[in-house]
Amino acid sequence: MGGDRVGGPPRPRPAPPRGVRPHGSVRRVVRDPAQAAVPARREGLMSRRRYRHSVLANRARIAVVILLGILAGVLFRAQVLRATDWLLQSERNRLRPLTVPAPRGIIRDRDGRVLADNIPGYSVSIVPDQPDSMLSTLRRLREHLDIPAGRLEALSQQVRAGGPRPLLVTGDAPFDAVAALEERRSGFPRLLIEPRPKRRYPAGQLGAHVIGYVGEINEAELGRPEFEDAEPGWIVGRSGVESQYESLLRGSAGTRYVEVDAAGRIVGSFGGVQGVAADPGQDVDLNLDLELMEWIHQVFPDGMNGAVVALDVESGGVLALYSAPAYDPNVFAGVVDAEEWRRLVANPESPLYHRAVMGTYAPGSPWKLVTAAIALDLGVVTPDEHMPVPCRGAYVYGNRVARCWDAEGHGFLDLPGAIQHSCNVYFYQLGLRIGLDRMLGVGNRMGFGNQCGIDLPQEAGGVFPESLEFWERRFGYRAQEGEVLSLAIGQGPNDQTPLKMAQFLLAIARDGSAPAPTLSREAVPAEGWRLDIRPEHLEEIREGMRRVMQPGGTAHLSSLEHFDLLGKTGTVEHGGEEPEHAWFTGVAGPFGGPPEIVLVAMVEFGGSGSAVAAPLVAKAADFYLRGRHGMPRDTIQTLREYLVAGRNTAWANARELR
Structure with missing residues (x-):
C-alpha cells in the first residue's frame, strides 16, 4: 500500500557496474602455492643483506678506531715523546758546531827555557756553501790575503770534494788582513774569522832540527789511526820533537756553537748550548841545554856545514844536537808556503838535513878508539x-903498502901512545890481530850498523858490513883479510853518524855501557850495549885520549886550563876534491874526577880535525863545565887562544913538565 512491505521477501539489489566491488563484500582470493613463496624468499634476502651490511659497518668502525688510535699514537710520540728531538733538530738547523783548536804543549830545555810555545793568531775559514759561491769567495779573498797559486788550487780541490766542515783558508792571517776583512764583513757573509793559537819557536834556527816544526795535516794522515778524530786544517808535528811527541803535545780539541740564519750565514756566537772546552796539550821537558847550543852556534866555523853532539855522561841525556846550516821553523808555524818549501828543498847546502842524526860519514881516526876497545874486549x-x-x-x-899520516913514522908505541899520535901503522897491526871476522862481529854487537834509538822520528843507521857477504853484494868480490886494514883506521865501507860516535864515546866515559841517548827527561832509554872491558883497560883508553891534549898530542893547542879534556882528532878523506872532513871526539870533566860531558864535532870539508873540530869541542866543553861548576865564563878558553891573547900559560907548562 504505500510503504515497504514488512516481513516480505528481500528485494534483489542491482548488480554493481563492471569492475566495481560491491560495498561491504569480502573477496575471497585463492592463491597458487608457488606464488605464495616469493615474498618469503625476498624477505630472507633482505635480512641477509642487512646482516652483511651490519658486519661491514662494524669492521669499518673498528678500522677507523684503529687508524685514529695509530694516528693519535704517532702524534703523541711526535709531539710529546720526541719533543726534545725535534727541538734539537731545530737547534741544529740554526746552530753550527765549530772546532776549537787546543793549544799545543810547551817544549822547554833542562833549565825551563822555552823552545816552543804558542802566541795568539787568527784563522780564516769559509763556512760550507755551494761550490761556486765558495770558489768565488776564495778568489775575492786574494785581494786581502796572500794565497799563493798552489795553495789556491789545493783549496779549490777541497771545495769540489765537499764536506761539512769549514774550509780553512789560512791558520796564520796577518792582523791587518783580519782588520780589513772585518771591515768588509757584509761582503763575506760566510767568512769565519777565529782566534787560534800559533806555534812560536823563540830559539829560531838553533832548535830547528831537534825541535822540528808543525804543519797542516794532509789527506793521507787523516786516514791514519792516530789521527782518527782529526779534521782538515789541524796543525800537527812534522819533524823532530814536535812529531815524536805529537800525541802528548796535541791535546784535545773543543767545540763551540755559532748561530746561522736560513741562508747559512753566521749571525753571531750562541751561548744557549754548552760547548766543550779545548784541553791543552801536555808540556815536554827536554835534556837539551839551550845556552850550550847558543854557544856552539856562536863558535861554529862561519860558512861551514857540520854537526855537534853533546851527551850527559851520567844519564845519556842529549845536551846539544846542533846541525849547520839550519832554517827558521817559524816560517812553518801556520800553513806552509809552497814557494818557501821549494826554496829550502832546492838549497844546495841542504838546511833541512839533520846532519847530527841523519848524516853518515867515514869516522876516520876517532874509530881507532873503537879498534882499541874491540882488541881489549877480545884480549888480543x-x-x-x-x-x-x-x-x-x-x-x-x-x-899492499898502507901508509901512516906521518911519513917520518912514530917508531915503537904502546896503545896509549898510538892513540896520542894517531899512528896508522900500529892500528893496521892491531886490526890484523883482531881479524876481519871478529872485527865485524864485535862491531855489529856494538850496533855500528844500526840506529842509536834516540827518541826522534828519524835517525839514520850506520853503514858497517854485517858479514863477509857484504863485499860480494856491494862490490862484487869476496873480501880478503886485508880489508881489516882500512876498517881498523875508520876507512873502507864504514860510515857513522856523529850521534853514533857520541854513543860509543859514552861507553868509554862510563863503565863500558852505552844507553840510547834521550831527549825527553821522561823518556826511558832503550837498552844499549856494553863493552866487556876491565875498568883499568878503559882507563888506558882514556889515558891515550888524555895524551892527545898534552905536548906532542894532535890537539895540544886545544887543551883547557880548568878542566881535563880527553879527545881524539880525525882528518878524513872522502874521495872528493874538497878538503877532508874534520872530526874531534872528546870527554871532559874536572881534574881528578869522572868525565861529565861527551862531545863530538864533525865539520864537513873542515880540512883538519886538530885546527877546526878540536877547538870547537874544547870551547863547548869549557862553556858547559864552567856553568855547571859555578865558574865565570870567558871567551878565551883554549891554549891557542891564551897564546894569541898573550895570557899566562904556566898551567900548560906545568902539565908539560909532568
Missing part, C-alpha cells in the same frame, strides 16, 4: 904492549 892486546913492526911511515901487507 895489552895496553903496554908494542906492535912487532915499528912505524916508519908505512906498513907492508902482501903486495
Whole structure:
C-alpha cells in the first residue's frame, strides 16, 4: 500500500557496474602455492643483506678506531715523546758546531827555557756553501790575503770534494788582513774569522832540527789511526820533537756553537748550548841545554856545514844536537808556503838535513878508539904492549903498502901512545890481530850498523858490513883479510853518524855501557850495549885520549886550563876534491874526577880535525863545565887562544913538565 512491505521477501539489489566491488563484500582470493613463496624468499634476502651490511659497518668502525688510535699514537710520540728531538733538530738547523783548536804543549830545555810555545793568531775559514759561491769567495779573498797559486788550487780541490766542515783558508792571517776583512764583513757573509793559537819557536834556527816544526795535516794522515778524530786544517808535528811527541803535545780539541740564519750565514756566537772546552796539550821537558847550543852556534866555523853532539855522561841525556846550516821553523808555524818549501828543498847546502842524526860519514881516526876497545874486549892486546913492526911511515901487507899520516913514522908505541899520535901503522897491526871476522862481529854487537834509538822520528843507521857477504853484494868480490886494514883506521865501507860516535864515546866515559841517548827527561832509554872491558883497560883508553891534549898530542893547542879534556882528532878523506872532513871526539870533566860531558864535532870539508873540530869541542866543553861548576865564563878558553891573547900559560907548562 504505500510503504515497504514488512516481513516480505528481500528485494534483489542491482548488480554493481563492471569492475566495481560491491560495498561491504569480502573477496575471497585463492592463491597458487608457488606464488605464495616469493615474498618469503625476498624477505630472507633482505635480512641477509642487512646482516652483511651490519658486519661491514662494524669492521669499518673498528678500522677507523684503529687508524685514529695509530694516528693519535704517532702524534703523541711526535709531539710529546720526541719533543726534545725535534727541538734539537731545530737547534741544529740554526746552530753550527765549530772546532776549537787546543793549544799545543810547551817544549822547554833542562833549565825551563822555552823552545816552543804558542802566541795568539787568527784563522780564516769559509763556512760550507755551494761550490761556486765558495770558489768565488776564495778568489775575492786574494785581494786581502796572500794565497799563493798552489795553495789556491789545493783549496779549490777541497771545495769540489765537499764536506761539512769549514774550509780553512789560512791558520796564520796577518792582523791587518783580519782588520780589513772585518771591515768588509757584509761582503763575506760566510767568512769565519777565529782566534787560534800559533806555534812560536823563540830559539829560531838553533832548535830547528831537534825541535822540528808543525804543519797542516794532509789527506793521507787523516786516514791514519792516530789521527782518527782529526779534521782538515789541524796543525800537527812534522819533524823532530814536535812529531815524536805529537800525541802528548796535541791535546784535545773543543767545540763551540755559532748561530746561522736560513741562508747559512753566521749571525753571531750562541751561548744557549754548552760547548766543550779545548784541553791543552801536555808540556815536554827536554835534556837539551839551550845556552850550550847558543854557544856552539856562536863558535861554529862561519860558512861551514857540520854537526855537534853533546851527551850527559851520567844519564845519556842529549845536551846539544846542533846541525849547520839550519832554517827558521817559524816560517812553518801556520800553513806552509809552497814557494818557501821549494826554496829550502832546492838549497844546495841542504838546511833541512839533520846532519847530527841523519848524516853518515867515514869516522876516520876517532874509530881507532873503537879498534882499541874491540882488541881489549877480545884480549888480543895489552895496553903496554908494542906492535912487532915499528912505524916508519908505512906498513907492508902482501903486495899492499898502507901508509901512516906521518911519513917520518912514530917508531915503537904502546896503545896509549898510538892513540896520542894517531899512528896508522900500529892500528893496521892491531886490526890484523883482531881479524876481519871478529872485527865485524864485535862491531855489529856494538850496533855500528844500526840506529842509536834516540827518541826522534828519524835517525839514520850506520853503514858497517854485517858479514863477509857484504863485499860480494856491494862490490862484487869476496873480501880478503886485508880489508881489516882500512876498517881498523875508520876507512873502507864504514860510515857513522856523529850521534853514533857520541854513543860509543859514552861507553868509554862510563863503565863500558852505552844507553840510547834521550831527549825527553821522561823518556826511558832503550837498552844499549856494553863493552866487556876491565875498568883499568878503559882507563888506558882514556889515558891515550888524555895524551892527545898534552905536548906532542894532535890537539895540544886545544887543551883547557880548568878542566881535563880527553879527545881524539880525525882528518878524513872522502874521495872528493874538497878538503877532508874534520872530526874531534872528546870527554871532559874536572881534574881528578869522572868525565861529565861527551862531545863530538864533525865539520864537513873542515880540512883538519886538530885546527877546526878540536877547538870547537874544547870551547863547548869549557862553556858547559864552567856553568855547571859555578865558574865565570870567558871567551878565551883554549891554549891557542891564551897564546894569541898573550895570557899566562904556566898551567900548560906545568902539565908539560909532568
